[in-house]
Amino acid sequence: MAFDSFSDWLAMGRHGVYVWTAWGVSLGLLALCVLLVRSEIRTVRRDLRRRIRRAAATNGGGQG
Amino acid sequence: MWAFFHKLGSPRWFYAIASRFEPWCWALALILIVVGSVWGLVFAPADYQQGNSFRIIYVHVPAAFLGQSIYIAMAVCGFVYMVWKIRVADMAAAMMAPLGAVMTFMALLSGSVWGKPTWGTWWQWDARLTSMLILLFLYIGVMVLRATFYRLESAARAAAILTMVGVVNIPIIKYSVEWWNTLHQPASFTITERPAMPVEMWLPLLIMVVGFYAFFAAFTLTRVRSEILRREQSKRWVQDMFREKC
Amino acid sequence: MRQEVRSLDPLDSPGLLRARSSGAGLGTALSATLKRDLLMVTRRPGDALTPLMFFAMVITLFPLGISPDADQLALIAPGILWVAALLAALLSLDGLFRTDHDDGTLEQLMLTPHPLPLLVIAKVAVHWLVTGVPLALLAPLLGLMLSLPEGSYLVLSASVALGSACISLIGAIGAALTVGLARGGMLLALIVLPLFMPVLIFGSGAIVAVIEGGAWLAHLAILGAFLCVALMLAPWAIAASLRVSLHD
């Protein structure tokens, strides 16, 4: 453990603000990428499902 | 091997492969990045000169690696698309570009934040940061060019040409900027060289780098799957796949 | 009903048409394209003047913006001379293929049996002769206005001449990529400026080196190396880009 206490870890020896901004932004960007990508695939699948259901409905549920 | 190469080219086959490997990549990325972060932030020793601000390296270096590797990967995909007309390669190049730009921006931001305690200023025109900035411009250029073409095939070919021209320029830009102003410490370590840091410092860095590459793989696989569904929605195999579900 | 023409009309050769083989007359095609484009410039001298005026005007902005003090200007002179020359060359790149594209001659140029990369070099050469060389000739005069030290004028124009050749070649790739797009001008700058940065670095570096008595020849040599690489690779990329823009 490179730090004595939790508060010492937070302070990062007067460099805390830099370390936490850099890390915060970076991990934040990663998290944002994950959210965007997962929602992208979900919306694509939902639109596709709706399109197929609508196509099936208009053709009287034929070959769709 | 050739059959595999061409089968990889068919969107349907790639979709199946991607669906299978994707969850593993996400899991691997999550584990590695969490372990690397905790190790780097908590257990790794501080740098005797820079103190704890040194811990930013565990985010700055992986992002810088990703920024360059993704552009090279895009150029390779562009080449494969131009030569063998494998559409999945173009989809991959299109889908990974934003992540490359984000990673380059992340490297720039963490680099300049790291520069404040070390050099005393937010922005320093040092060789590596300047090369990163030019690389970000290259990413934006390719993405805007691809978005401007109305037809999909023209956009793919134009982007492939510009990316390949860009990738030829990356070493030129890197060394000319390097000559122009070298202030930054030499690259802390490349996979091949013996790292200048003690092992308990560069081991978490290695974990973070591998974690970022796993993230890149998972990100690309997921986005390419979405793109395949978007581009192949009129195809029968896509419709059959979704008809069973609804 | 056709116009009555003198009896012996070579074009009326009644003989059967024969298939021709390709490959003849590449030299005439290149020189004809070069001559035609130069003729176009003489017909519309305005096109050749705009980059020069732009270059001169941008240079005069800096003393107004920064300070008329000779020492300060001399310090930044190499850099702003080169940046202004680069932007002036970029300005005229958009029209490189666009005029030919609009009137259909670009399509005809691509339908000749001759290799497209070579024909493209003829067009880029004209662009360099019409913008690069005049910029290089004008640069010393503007250097004088920025109180650039005496000895550096020759190296200044040599570096601008060499550098603008690279800029014409690399920029032509962007021009070919954006020729089919309606508002390609801004996009052209966006995609080629990053590629110009190494040329800018060594171009202005040469002038700084000659002022400080350093190895200015090394910088020009590197610019020459960039030019050789560009001459080898750019024509193929330009030809491929033209095919993308025109035929997709």
Place this chain on the structure above:
Amino acid sequence: MSLSLEARQLACERDGRWLFRGLDLTLNAGDVMRIEGPNGSGKTTLLKVLCGQIVDVEGEVLWQGEPLRRVRSELLANLLYLGHGAGVKAHLSALENLRWYQAISGDQVSSRDCELALARVGLVGFEEVPAIQLSAGQQRRIALARLHLTPRLLWVLDEPFIAIDAEGVAALEQLLAEHARRGGAVLVTTHHALERIEGLRSLRLAGEVAAA
């Protein structure tokens, strides 16, 4: 070896819809083929595919029996393609334009031939005038003068009759027929009836399937 341009099972998809599919076409010496179809049915695209300008299509194009990919420069040496654009530089005179065309197509540059060609299309006295001062019809005639100027086996003409007056249309139809008689071949897209050309073959592009 007499001229032969063949297309087998051509299929071209643009923006998700099929312009044409399963298209077979053979063009031999002496043929004049008109390609008709509503606007946007892919006429120009088909011409560009047959000239090898557009390559990402299914099916195969053969020139003199060889796949076009390998013999494209042979085709181009025997091809005269007049596209939508007149292909005339506005600030150059008719003569200068034609001299450039002669040079890039590898022929001997001679002003006399150019003047004769211009005379054949009714541009006597307009040789030195910058094209910008001519009417659209006259500018197109400069392009049509190339039909007289450079002897080529295969003519591919995209809407050549636009902005041409009735007398010019008649002269051009007669020229096409004469070209076919001399062993050449013509591929033309137009809405004109072209009744002066006997043995006219036509190909209708109606989107889905086309028969030659």
